[in-house]
Amino acid sequence: MSKLRMGMIGVGGIAQSRHIPTFIKLSDTVSLEAVSDINASTAETVAKEFDIPRVFSDYRDMFEHVDAVTICTPNKFHSEITIAALQAGVHVFCEKPMAMTPEECQAMIDASKKSGKVLAIAYHYRFMKDSRAAKRFIDANEIGEPIVARARAIRRRKVPGWGVFTNKELQGGGSLIDYGCHFLDLSLWLLGSPKPVEVTGTAYNKLSRIPGEVNQWGDFDRENFEVDDHVTAYIKFDNGASMLFETSWSANVKGDEESLSISGETGGIDLFPLHINQMKHGMLLNSEADWIPGEEDPSLPQAANFINSCLGLEELIVKPEEAMTVSVIVDAIYKSSETRQSITLN
Structure with a gap:
């Protein structure tokens, strides 16, 4: 070959x-x-x-x-x-x-x-072992039709102090377009790639502008910090599903968190780590994998x-049309924050 x-x-x-x-x-x-x-x-x-x-x-x-x-x-x-x-x-x-x-x-x-x-x-x-295992569970109808997703990609004090990550002209934004986009993509993939129809979002950049604040990932220009460091959003889809979404580079929280939870009609699934939550035989059952095959490095x-x-x-x-949907949502979150209104998508 x-x-x-x-x-x-x-x-x-x-x-x-x-x-x-x-x-x-x-x-x-x-x-x-x-x-x-x-x-x-x-x-x-x-x-x-x-x-x-x-x-x-x-x-x-x-x-x-x-x-x-x-x-x-x-x-x-x-x-x-x-x-x-x-x-x-x-x-x-x-x-x-x-x-x-x-x-x-x-x-x-x-x-x-x-x-x-x-x-x-x-x-x-999408290529992480837990993510691929979760996709297999959902595609096998283990949780029924997905209804609600909750995605959190949270860093407590980790604004990238290198490269051009805080340059709005070159990057287009901050924590959302750099980090949160991963969890939007993963959520959409696990939900079955539904079409977003309405987005409400708010983008903040308060903490990273405060002089003297701790940052674990190096120095950056706080005075001219123009991109988002904390974003929240609520997203509705054409199939009736919805998503609660949050991401940050800087937030006053206990610690960093990467989590994704999807509730379906007959069960639920949590990442990271992978947990399956079901109601069977008159019982509430929680399951976890002892071992998942695949590469550690996605x-x-x-x-x-x-x-x-x-x-x-x-x-x-990862098909380009699916990646474009992530960018459509990112764009709508920024527009919703600027206008303080929900954005309806065609």
């Missing part, structure tokens, strides 16, 4: 810590052929460290040397680079969120369909799914 030739566009922290090491572990099916970064010295250093043969100052110049690219740039450039790659006949694996706006997402999908090339978005929470099955999809061996698990 031929290997997929991979190029990396943007080789900052997420590329160096996650994607490049993951592709190296999957070297039987993929080869790293090229890198490009706006910082030429960083690109050269990364290429040397990971033994990647080609370095390009203009990412467009790598397209003739690769079959696929992984995009790890600031959010502002996701759509532009994705479309350019697809038009050049190159598959795309793009970091989350898909893009800055739903309109940009749609343009990416249109380019993918026209080119016939794969477009995948890096929502890796980056490996995520990357393998993209590679195999490009090679025509598998179907994408």
Whole structure:
């Protein structure tokens, strides 16, 4: 079987810590052929460290040397680079969120369909062992029709003090578009990808603007902090289901929390960790898994799914249309917060 030739566009922290090491572990099916970064010295250093043969100052110049690219740039450039790659006949694996706006997402999908090339978005929470097990339970009708989801992606004091995470122009937002989007995607997937019809949300950025406050993830410019650090939302879907959602980089809570709970007609399921809650034989039963098979690192099955999809061996698990729905909800939460009104979606 031929290997997929991979190029990396943007080789900052997420590329160096996650994607490049993951592709190296999957070297039987993929080869790293090229890198490009706006910082030429960083690109050269990364290429040397990971033994990647080609370095390009203009990412467009790598397209003739690769079959696929992984995009790890600031959010502002996701759509532009994705479309350019697809038009050049190159598959795309793009970091989350898909893009800055739903309109940009749609343009990416249109380019993918026209080119016939794969477009995948890096929502890796779907590939966690607990998440995949929960999906199997729900698809097997163990909890009946899902009714209510409760998702919390909470960090107590962890504003990223590196990169451009707090730059609204480059990122489009803060805790919601960077972190909470993972739990929106995971929730939608487990709910069966219902269509959102109404969104009410509020975005805050009070705590991160207070001088002298503790932050566990480095220093940042508090005086000019413009993005959200705490967000709440209520989302209604076309099938009658609803979601209570909360995410934060900074919140006065006891500690960090990642949890997702779904109540169905005949049972419920909780993550993380995985618990099944049911009523059977006149009893209330709670079950948990003693062992769940699969990789501990979700980056490996995520990357393998993209590679195999490009090679025509598998179907994408994170479809671009589903990733776009996440961006539609994110956009609606921000608009609802700005207008202080519920947003109805067509």
